[in-house]
Amino acid sequence: MNATKNTSRIAGFFYLIFILASIFTDVVGRSKIIVFGDAPTTAKNIIAAEGLFRLGFMSDILSAVFFLLAAWALYVLLKPVDKNFALLFLLLNLGGVAVQCINLLNLFAATLLLNGADYLKVFQVDQLQALAMFFLNLHKNGFMIAQIFYGTWLFPLGYLVFKSGFLPKILGILLLADCFFWLLYFFQFFLFPNFTAITYLSFPIGLIAELSLGLWLLIKGIDPVTQSSHRMSPPQNETKG
Numbered sequence: 001m002n003a004t005k006n007t008s009r010i011a012g013f014f015y016l017i018f019i020l021a022s023i024f025t026d027v028v029g030r031s032k033i034i035v036f037g038d039a040p041t042t043a044k045n046i047i048a049a050e051g052l053f054r055l056g057f058m059s060d061i062l063s064a065v066f067f068l069l070a071a072w073a074l075y076v077l078l079k080p081v082d083k084n085f086a087l088l089f090l091l092l093n094l095g096g097v098a099v100q101c102i103n104l105l106n107l108f109a110a111t112l113l114l115n116g117a118d119y120l121k122v123f124q125v126d127q128l129q130a131l132a133m134f135f136l137n138l139h140k141n142g143f144m145i146a147q148i149f150y151g152t153w154l155f156p157l158g159y160l161v162f163k164s165g166f167l168p169k170i171l172g173i174l175l176l177a178d179c180f181f182w183l184l185y186f187f188q189f190f191l192f193p194n195f196t197a198i199t200y201l202s203f204p205i206g207l208i209a210e211l212s213l214g215l216w217l218l219i220k221g222i223d224p225v226t227q228s229s230h231r232m233s234p235p236q237n238e239t240k241g
Contacts, residue, residue: 008222018067019211036140043133171213182206
């Protein structure tokens, strides 16, 4: 029972750290530095605040690790409900984390191009700035590719939370809504890039759903007695003989 409570709080802690690290990266480490469409200004900002830019890069990596750890803890908690669905959301999360981490090389490439290395002096300054902006745009698109995994993982997660009996059903409903709007955001980005209104729905719903889950797991936790009843009952994916 204590192990279940501890796992619940670990899942909530990792999830909240992931959310906070992501917000820090976007708000502090990147939003005021990168000006898409303005390569000279962006290059100047990165050079002037290289330490902050690198800190945002590290925060991105750490947030991915914490997100994977949160998914693992949620898998431990929810596999008594349906092991196959729990494994599915864990694998989808892993896929998103892998794409996100590999894609971060595009972000770091911008700093390499602007660090003034001798071997780069064959390029003109404006060429280096343009290349840096190219890799920053490539990172933006790679980030959105990862969202197909991060959006899809919310469906099995939301379903299991809804069916669990030891977590509020409203959390499951919020996660399923988050899945729908986040996938809508993914398709909008690539198919209808000028129709940004969807963004204004996707981010608030995602923040409310996932922040609520993290806070509930960390503060309220899971009743071990209620969860144990699911361990003793046959898993939903098994048929009776």
